[in-house]
Amino acid sequence: GDSVTQMEGPVTLSEEAFLTINCTYTATGYPSLFWYVQYPGEGLQLLLKATKADDKGSNKGFEATYRKETTSFHLEKGSVQVSDSAVYFCADSNDYKLSFGAGTTVTVRA
């Protein structure tokens, strides 16, 4: 079946550091791609998405570009804040369901 592979954590960074979390997918065709975020004690929230090749999703300073040639959707942020501490999940949508990666825990220190 489809699977999404994302960089293992945990990742610990200092404030204002650059963050990148790698994500690759195996779904065939042109799935929609998503990054969800789960803050401590809260539910999953959509962070950004892209629905076709070369699209760039962006939100709250985060960006990810849909790369069909490398089947990737890496998440980046140029300058992280303490409030970005959370678990980040990459997901693809194919056959009417989301398939998630295992999640990457990010901790940002002041």
Next chain:
Amino acid sequence: EAGVVQSPRYKIIEKKQPVAFWCNPISGHNTLYWYRQNLGQGPELLIRYENEEAVDDSQLPKDRFSAERLKGVDSTLKIQPAELGDSAVYLCASSPTASGNTIYFGEGSWLTVV
């Protein structure tokens, strides 16, 4: 606009006991999902409803799990009897339709089986 509402938020039960989770999706959303999230893992789909019809229940362990969405709005997920391995977060989610739309998640029901 209210989001996806789930209850209870937390439940601790002894093994072999039954448990039920309730979900109210976002108003107007025809598609409803139940996911299970084990500790340290991403969510995995249990069942998907289109209105009141379960269109994908291939990952639902039907020997002990059941779900219903009788009027195409609220949904209930039941486990009977619960096993230790059922300890997880049960997430309900909804979307306007299944095709290409963003899926919105509730805060989850945290189950601990002891």
